[in-house]
Amino acid sequence: MSLPFFLVSARKDFRRRLADPLAMMSWLGIPVVIGGLLSLVMGGGGGVTPKAKLLLVDQDDSFVSQALASFASGGGENSMIELVPLEFDEARARIDSGDGSGLLVIPEGFGQAIMEDEPTQLHLLTNPAHRILPRILEEGLEMLVEATFYGQQLLGDQLKLMSKGPADGDNFFANAVIAAQAISINDRIQAVESTLFPPLIDLEVEVVTDKKESSGQNPMTLLFPGMLFMTMLFIAQGMSADLWEEKQSGTLRRIQSTPQSLHSFFLGKTLAATAIAFGVTGLGLAMGVSLFDFPLGGFLPALLWGGFSGGALVPLFLWAQSLGSTQQAGNMMTSMLLFPMMMLGGSLFPMESMPDWMVEVGRWTPNGMALVEFKVLMTGAFDGLSLLRALLCLSGMSCLFFYLSVRRTVRHLSAA
Amino acid sequence: MIKIHDLKKTYGDQTALKGISLSAEGGAIYGLLGPNGAGKSTTIGCLSGLIEPTAGSAEIAGHDVKTDPIAAKSVLGVVPQELALYDDLSAPDNLRYWGAAYGLRGKALEGRVQEVLARIELADRAKEPVKNFSGGMQRRLNFGCAIVHRPKVLLLDEPTVGVDPQSRRKLLELVRELAAEGTCVLYTTHYMEEAQELCDRLAVIDHGSLIAEGTLEELRDRVGGRDLLRLRGSFRADEVPAALAGFEGIEILNSDEESLLLSMPGASRQLPAVFSALGDANMSVAETTLTQPNLESLFIQLTGRDLRE
Known part of the structure; x- marks a missing residue:
């Protein structure tokens, strides 16, 4: 089966792009760099929260020392301190080799000393190579020590009694002793209640997040679609600039002396850009699925939409190039389109972080309209009516500018 | 075709x-x-x-x-x-x-x-x-x-x-x-x-x-076997026709103070006489180029200009 000429032309342009990997890299690289920087600004890539690794040597192995360790690593998975119980020699070797933010030694007799209100010491060695995490350990342990001191001041007598154990010959405390201690503890707490617990303050903690941002959303999920469409814009601009290369190399005039129309020639260029847009979308989505847990269900629809809308942007840029009488003027025309479209269409900053009025304008830019639908499709959702509307708008715009760009180029060549 | x-x-x-x-x-x-x-x-x-x-x-x-x-x-x-x-x-x-x-x-x-x-x-x-x-x-x-x-x-x-x-x-x-x-x-x-x-x-x-x-x-054939004679030197354009009036079939295609372009049959034979006639009229020749009939001489004959000008 013989290929129609526009496909032959598309294949030619595709191969020419592949022969110029640097240009392709720049189309991909610029959005990745900008997106990476924005991701950092927005709080990293949602990676693992850094934790202070605390090597613990519990030489006391008492109820108190275990309670202290438990407090230190309180919060489980969400704790900023990861507790690693070890023997002293191994712990010392590891901290000397830089493995760990700090080494806490709870000496033998620590629990007894606390119970009996006697002086005692905790030993904390911090890793000088770490700057922030050892400070977190120091602060946390100081708070624990202070809490222990105040607990001791408050309930020292009761703790002393408990540490001494039952009366000689008894295995358990008598019920009367336990009741007396309970009442005593209650009295102490009531006595300091007015000091420790002033009128109850109900601290309502609200984590202020952007109302549009879903909780726990990976910043890359926000940034990726915009980055992808920034790439689409660069592809469209790059492919449109090829018009000047074709003019300067004489091939555009030569094609006019063949039986083929410029429509086939321009269509080939648009299709080559579409193929590249498909490739870039597929690559981006694959990375998103594997690295950032994008839902797999949206892969195919998002791929189709990304490729289509990437190609649909090309005629607009071809038209802008055709308005220029020189390559410089043509490139300036496309740049005048490119940057506002990037800004308004959610490619430079996510629409979620843009003012409402800007979002409203941006949604009607070709790339913004495509981006909105892409985001929906990417999540695996589907809004048929909205998608159809965007499809018709993009197709209409693409056809209009395709026609205008061919017409202007024919005129330009005839006048030359 | x-x-x-x-x-x-x-x-x-x-x-x-x-x-x-x-x-x-x-x-x-x-x-x-x-x-x-x-x-x-x-x-x-x-x-x-x-x-x-x-x-x-x-x-x-x-x-x-x-x-x-x-x-x-x-x-x-x-x-x-x-x-x-x-x-x-x-x-x-x-x-x-x-x-x-x-x-x-x-x-x-x-x-x-x-x-x-x-x-x-x-x-x-x-x-x-x-x-x-x-x-x-x-x-x-x-x-x-x-x-x-x-x-x-x-x-x-x-x-x-x-x-x-x-x-x-x-x-x-x-x-x-x-x-x-x-x-x-x-x-x-x-x-x-x-x-x-x-x-x-x-x-x-x-x-x-x-x-x-x-x-x-x-x-x-349109050139008619005529040679093309290019002379460079010092000439007075208004006096050239009178100085060369005695030569049969000569045609002055172009003349100015520094150059003279002539078309004539058998130019090589008549060259000494041309120099002499110009010398008698107090004009001097410093450089001579003789071209036998070809397309260039035809073009020059038709337009008075060199093809490469």
Whole structure:
């Protein structure tokens, strides 16, 4: 089966792009760099929260020392301190080799000393190579020590009694002793209640997040679609600039002396850009699925939409190039389109972080309209009516500018 | 194969073609000779569909370029003056693309690509991108792209400009081969030697008008065996006619204070007498160039200007 000429032309342009990997890299690289920087600004890539690794040597192995360790690593998975119980020699070797933010030694007799209100010491060695995490350990342990001191001041007598154990010959405390201690503890707490617990303050903690941002959303999920469409814009601009290369190399005039129309020639260029847009979308989505847990269900629809809308942007840029009488003027025309479209269409900053009025304008830019639908499709959702509307708008715009760009180029060549 | 009738092209106030008529047959090389800006490229542009003529008509193998442009273009091959190649692709890829532009596909295209590649002697460089080629090799490929579809009519617009002698010889040889195979070739040039060596029939064009047309012999006859004598020295233009009045058949084509251009029969024999006559009139000759009858002398005789001016 013989290929129609526009496909032959598309294949030619595709191969020419592949022969110029640097240009392709720049189309991909610029959005990745900008997106990476924005991701950092927005709080990293949602990676693992850094934790202070605390090597613990519990030489006391008492109820108190275990309670202290438990407090230190309180919060489980969400704790900023990861507790690693070890023997002293191994712990010392590891901290000397830089493995760990700090080494806490709870000496033998620590629990007894606390119970009996006697002086005692905790030993904390911090890793000088770490700057922030050892400070977190120091602060946390100081708070624990202070809490222990105040607990001791408050309930020292009761703790002393408990540490001494039952009366000689008894295995358990008598019920009367336990009741007396309970009442005593209650009295102490009531006595300091007015000091420790002033009128109850109900601290309502609200984590202020952007109302549009879903909780726990990976910043890359926000940034990726915009980055992808920034790439689409660069592809469209790059492919449109090829018009000047074709003019300067004489091939555009030569094609006019063949039986083929410029429509086939321009269509080939648009299709080559579409193929590249498909490739870039597929690559981006694959990375998103594997690295950032994008839902797999949206892969195919998002791929189709990304490729289509990437190609649909090309005629607009071809038209802008055709308005220029020189390559410089043509490139300036496309740049005048490119940057506002990037800004308004959610490619430079996510629409979620843009003012409402800007979002409203941006949604009607070709790339913004495509981006909105892409985001929906990417999540695996589907809004048929909205998608159809965007499809018709993009197709209409693409056809209009395709026609205008061919017409202007024919005129330009005839006048030359 | 090519029929042009009263072809005119104007750009605003400027007239590029003032009504050119000519016809060329298959198997012949028709030369269009003229200085830069004479209208050669405009003629080629009108024939190839790049430029829309203001008036007149042109036919390629029986197809009117205005009313039936696609049919006309499909039997036409054009070798543009400037290279028109994809230098990031290989030579076979360029040939494939331009062959496909003329409707060739599949085995027919591939066979033709290999044939042309061998003919333009680039088969051994088939894998390299064109940007690695020398200027001459690129010129040969530029030519190859125009013949890959076996055109009935081939238009060459000064294809040897800036080409090394070896590549020029090869190109001229290829043009002769195609003509021998029955292709009608329209060849524009401002190199007289090339036109004399290559063309069966010639038209001399200047300022958008055809000023002479015929075979090489016919055109030589128009010069009438007259030599062209160029003198440089110190002259008084107003006194030259009187000083040379005694010479039979002499024609003063151009004269100013530093140069004198004369057309005369048997100039070599009359040279001492010419020097003497000019000396008697207190004019001196410092440099002399004598040219025997050729296309250049015809052009100068017709226009009073050098072809390369």
